Amino acid sequence: MLRLASKRVLGLATRDGQSVSRPAQAVLPRFYHENVIDHYNNPRNVGSFDKNDPTIGTGLVGAPACGDVMKLQIKVDEKSGQIVDARFKTFGCGSAIASSSVATEWVKGKQMQEVLTIKNTEIAKHLSLPPVKLHCSMLAEDAIKAAVKDYEAKRSKGTIPEAAPVEKAADA
Amino acid sequence: MASKLLASTLRQTLTKATAYSVTRQFSTAAAVSVAAAAPAPDSYEDPNGIIMKGVKIAGRPLYLDMQATTPVDPRVLDAMLPFFLSRYGNPHSRTHLFGWESDLAVENARSQISDLIGASPKEIIFTSGATESNNISIKGVMHFYKDKKRHVITTQTEHKCVLDSCRHLQQEGFEITYLPVGSDGIVDLKELRAAIRPDTGLISIMAVNNEIGVIQPMEEIGEICKEFKIPFHTDAAQALGKIPVDVEKWNVSLMSLSGHKIYGPKGVGALYLRRRPRIRVEPLINGGGQERGLRSGTLPTPLIVGFGSACEIAKKEMDYDHKRIMALQDRLLNGIREKIDGVVINGSVERRYAGNLNLSFAYVEGESLLMGLKEVAVSSGSACTSASLEPSYVLRALGVDEDMAHTSIRFGIGRFSTEAEIDRAVELTVKQVVKLREMSPLYEMFFFLLSLLTEKEGVNVWPGFPCLVTPEAYDWENNNFHLFDRVEADAASAFIALWLEKYNLSSQSQYEDVQQLKWNGDKQMVASVRNEVCKRLLIFALSEEAYLFHRRRIAESSHK
Numbered sequence: 001m002l003r004l005a006s007k008r009v010l011g012l013a014t015r016d017g018q019s020v021s022r023p024a025q026a027v028l029p030r031f032y033h034e035n036v037i038d039h040y041n042n043p044r045n046v047g048s049f050d051k052n053d054p055t056i057g058t059g060l061v062g063a064p065a066c067g068d069v070m071k072l073q074i075k076v077d078e079k080s081g082q083i084v085d086a087r088f089k090t091f092g093c094g095s096a097i098a099s100s101s102v103a104t105e106w107v108k109g110k111q112m113q114e115v116l117t118i119k120n121t122e123i124a125k126h127l128s129l130p131p132v133k134l135h136c137s138m139l140a141e142d143a144i145k146a147a148v149k150d151y152e153a154k155r156s157k158g159t160i161p162e163a164a165p166v167e168k169a170a171d172a
Numbered sequence: 173m174a175s176k177l178l179a180s181t182l183r184q185t186l187t188k189a190t191a192y193s194v195t196r197q198f199s200t201a202a203a204v205s206v207a208a209a210a211p212a213p214d215s216y217e218d219p220n221g222i223i224m225k226g227v228k229i230a231g232r233p234l235y236l237d238m239q240a241t242t243p244v245d246p247r248v249l250d251a252m253l254p255f256f257l258s259r260y261g262n263p264h265s266r267t268h269l270f271g272w273e274s275d276l277a278v279e280n281a282r283s284q285i286s287d288l289i290g291a292s293p294k295e296i297i298f299t300s301g302a303t304e305s306n307n308i309s310i311k312g313v314m315h316f317y318k319d320k321k322r323h324v325i326t327t328q329t330e331h332k333c334v335l336d337s338c339r340h341l342q343q344e345g346f347e348i349t350y351l352p353v354g355s356d357g358i359v360d361l362k363e364l365r366a367a368i369r370p371d372t373g374l375i376s377i378m379a380v381n382n383e384i385g386v387i388q389p390m391e392e393i394g395e396i397c398k399e400f401k402i403p404f405h406t407d408a409a410q411a412l413g414k415i416p417v418d419v420e421k422w423n424v425s426l427m428s429l430s431g432h433k434i435y436g437p438k439g440v441g442a443l444y445l446r447r448r449p450r451i452r453v454e455p456l457i458n459g460g461g462q463e464r465g466l467r468s469g470t471l472p473t474p475l476i477v478g479f480g481s482a483c484e485i486a487k488k489e490m491d492y493d494h495k496r497i498m499a500l501q502d503r504l505l506n507g508i509r510e511k512i513d514g515v516v517i518n519g520s521v522e523r524r525y526a527g528n529l530n531l532s533f534a535y536v537e538g539e540s541l542l543m544g545l546k547e548v549a550v551s552s553g554s555a556c557t558s559a560s561l562e563p564s565y566v567l568r569a570l571g572v573d574e575d576m577a578h579t580s581i582r583f584g585i586g587r588f589s590t591e592a593e594i595d596r597a598v599e600l601t602v603k604q605v606v607k608l609r610e611m612s613p614l615y616e617m618f619f620f621l622l623s624l625l626t627e628k629e630g631v632n633v634w635p636g637f638p639c640l641v642t643p644e645a646y647d648w649e650n651n652n653f654h655l656f657d658r659v660e661a662d663a664a665s666a667f668i669a670l671w672l673e674k675y676n677l678s679s680q681s682q683y684e685d686v687q688q689l690k691w692n693g694d695k696q697m698v699a700s701v702r703n704e705v706c707k708r709l710l711i712f713a714l715s716e717e718a719y720l721f722h723r724r725r726i727a728e729s730s731h732k
Binding site: 070 | 536537543563614615
């Protein structure tokens with residue numbers, strides 16, 4: 001009888017706990033979408049390219065004081081203008097890491113002009129970012145634009161290709 | 173374990189209580205349970221793992237967030253259970269046994285609590301928690317003495333409920349001084365003295381900080397308050413049962429206490445209110461006149477009994493707990509520092525409660541670290557503010573840079589933490605920090621800059637971390653850095669200054685204070701200098717100048 005009684009009390013306790021917690025759960029927004037978790041746990045295209053390679057465009061946006069810094073690099077095929085590869089490094093929350101990971105995936109294989117049309121809202125939608133995290137997707141959009149801009153600036157100047165080997169040594 | 177515990181408690185209860193009342197209790201309970209909840213499948217826990225808020229983990233995480241709340245000690249629960257099940261009388265009922273026994277239990281708890289803080293039981297008033305006690309203390313005292321006293325002194329690192337109560341007073345026309353704290357989180361007594369005015373009606377300074385665990389010099393502050401005859405309020409929610417608390421030594425007039433921070437139940441707290449010299453407050457809650465009219469409302473007997481019992485246990489085991497927690501803290505800190513560099517303790521290293529370890533991991537953002545640490549329940553600051561994206565206001569008050577304030581994690585160790593838990597936490601933290609640093613552009617830039625200095629300038633800079641560490645500082649045998657003990661901080665800062673000057677960067681304001689760095693033989697100073705140098709390097713690495721300088725260097729070298 002004792003066992004029965006204590007079981008009942010226990011059962012009641014857990015059930016009560018649930019019935020209290022469940023409505024609260026329903027009200028709260030889900031914290032991270034599974035796409036965010038996936039990109040956070042297995043980020044795609046982490047790494048760096050040589051910044052001074054003429055076929056590389058680098059976008060560095062954000063500030064450490066704001067909690068987010070994103071570096072996105074694109075490797076462009078000079079003849080076709082197609083982005084053949086992309087890399088990122090990000091200091092920031094999980095959403096920022098996921099946003100930049102998604103951005104590198106999306107820009108790969110696309111034309112330069114094409115990637116400029118990638119909107120932060122698309123990234124946010126893909127990752128189901130909550131409103132407080134929208135700035136992460138905006139940062140990713142900015143990073144793509146900055147990278148393209150950097151590449152174009154390099155091409156129009158065309159001054160630094162011969163310096164590349166030196167830079168490599170410094171980067172090591 | 174829990175079921176065993178419950179069973180044993182029930183056994184106790186049943187033998188003590190009359191069979192009749194217990195059966196009746198259970199029959200109703202069973203009826204309610206059948207009616208209310210059909211056998212619901214567990215919403216988030218299943219044998220394959222836990223899925224909640226989009227996060228999937230293999231099992232329940234290990235708990236290292238003892239500043240947010242603590243588990244109820246099984247002995248406390250044992251004491252509480254009879255008051256839920258059989259002795260459920262209203263302690264204010266004067267006409268029957270149920271009331272009398274509850275009243276007795278409440279009074280017993282009152283003396284258990286007063287024993288722990290060296291007060292008289294008559295000076296304890298039960299509330300719903302430390303937040304309510306803080307509200308009564310600050311608003312209550314100021315409202316009571318509002319004709320003569322119009323000024324309150326507090327610190328910038330107080331708990332939100334103290335700061336918010338002060339804001340509220342400000343709106344009513346009171347004046348508040350928010351004292352700054354030093355980089356170690358300790359309030360400057362000279363500044364406190366200077367802030368006192370003839371119409372200062374209250375000084376409120378917390379004993380142990382909830383975010384960084386630093387202990388304020390309570391006795392000295394108490395002395396100052398005594399000298400100027402100003403009531404002294406302290407929020408001791410994080411101090412009670414963890415460090416020795418004595419209201420006479422500290423000379424406090426009001427003190428806020430909380431049950432759930434010392435292995436007691438949530439929803440109960442207490443306010444210490446000094447009788448000699450008497451301090452008076454205006455009640456926030458009016459009603460039946462319980463607690464001498466200062467806090468009306470029926471007392472929650474089971475919670476109060478639990479709180480009292482938790483205080484008694486805390487008194488008995490404080491020394492033992494402290495030694496244990498200290499050892500666990502060392503294990504955690506050394507374990508992490510062995511594997512990764514760039515770990516900074518926030519707040520004073522000497523004057524702190526060992527169970528609260530607030531660490532910053534340079535170049536890793538706190539929230540992403542927390543996301544990867546789902547198997548360890550830690551927080552990036554106080555539970556109240558963990559929902560916001562702002563860096564902790566406490567860390568900002570310490571003068572921690574915003575970028576470092578974004579990187580902080582609070583590890584809370586308690587009575588029931590085990591060595592295995594600590595080891596696992598170390599393992600997971602290290603793994604995650606290493607992973608995120610590989611992903612961090614800041615970390616990359618820092619190394620790039622150091623290698624740039626080494627190779628281009630021929631300067632003897634070792635790519636150590638997080639500062640300039642010379643090869644001499646590297647212990648080849650043990651494969652370990654003598655972290656900064658041998659680094660001449662002023663040499664380092666002088667070097668930076670020179671280097672900046674060389675490239676005409678020193679004139680810019682953001683680099684000016686680099687030259688003002690001075691080394692005064694104090695270890696703490698070394699740490700702050702180191703961080704400063706590190707920060708400057710980072711700012712520089714991120715700035716346009718670095719990029720231009722870099723380009724210039726390359727152009728020059730290719731020109732040659």
